[in-house]
Amino acid sequence: MSENVVLRVEGLCFAYPECGVLEQWSAALPAGLTLVRGDESSGKTTLLRLLAGQLQPQAGQIRLQGLSPGDAPKAYAQKVFWADPRSGDLDALTARGWLGSLPARYPLWDAAALAAHTEGFTLHEHLDKPFYALSTGSKRKVLMAGALASGAPLTLIDEPVGGLDKPSAAYLGRALAQVAGQPGRVVVVAHYESLPGVPWGTVVELNG
Template sequence: MADNVVLQVEGLCFFYPESGVLNQWSVALPAGLALVRGDESSGKTTLLRLLAGKLTAQAGCITLQGVSLSDAPTAYAQKVFWVDPRSDDLDKLTARAWLDGLPASCPLWDAAALAAHTEGFSLNEHLDKPLYALSTGSKRKVLMAGALASGAPLTLIDEPVAGLDKPSFQYLARALTSVAAQPGRLVVVAHYEKLAGVPWGTVVDLART
């Protein structure tokens, strides 16, 4: 793996019983911001779940900072942050309880960054509410605050702007710009198009299959 490559994917194959998604798919991503772009059903979320180790590919290799997902899944998982925003698994937790529990599983957790993101996303009034009681936008802001503060070498964010108001969108652009400068860290965002004001280092287009 080249020195500047954080994530190496080689020959990735994944298909559902009803359709294929990825066929011999490969990419090498350096530190910074990467956008996975595609239409509905192009496989954006599936790819993020594969990179997170939550789905198992039929073939191919995923290596993060020299750690192979297939050979060392536990070590790999310690380097990744992923929460599916569509899942209701966390809904009974308050935002504060979920965020307070993250440092235990995030070796590079940044408490100062969390404080900044909480303020930037205007989340203080929502911290003691259960996630199920939050709007779509507020829940995603909580999840993104945790993701951005995690410090994880591979941070995966799916459809970040769903339900976001304009000030939160503007803050997200600033926060992603800041994260892009962190050495050795790769943030992969899945969305339909480029987000204005974000310095994307890499754009990966997925074609619908």
């Protein structure tokens, strides 16, 4: 098991001024699919932001293939895919423009996978729209197409089915199953319940 661990977290602590979130949280995540499950306000998105290096923990260590976000932020960032579906940072970009910028950032980018996900999520008609003009579901589909094609050793996906139609949700399940066997890659999905048919290798419960 230890040889297969991609992401190791030890003693992670984080609190907002108004409430605590994580207290001495530890995990050793192997390659494959990890579900972070919890109710609203249980800390799922906060955990993803910590793993992405977007938030700094008050204590504890995060190591992705031996790299820490604090010690080697640029090298760590190249190994992590994170795009917050609630953020407006991409609003001025078109979906095509943003997707086109990703190969330069991710050394393991898979163009064939992007083509498959564009087809599977029926994104062709949305590629030339700016993000601000996309529906909630279409925006999530573009972000997930980029996430899955990135090849990033740590791929973080938050609340994946928000706004998705049934065919797209079904495709997402198949797409996740396909990446489950990629060596050296852990895909962490935060959601309040399990997604049917997805072969989760690890399930982490957050209680808030």
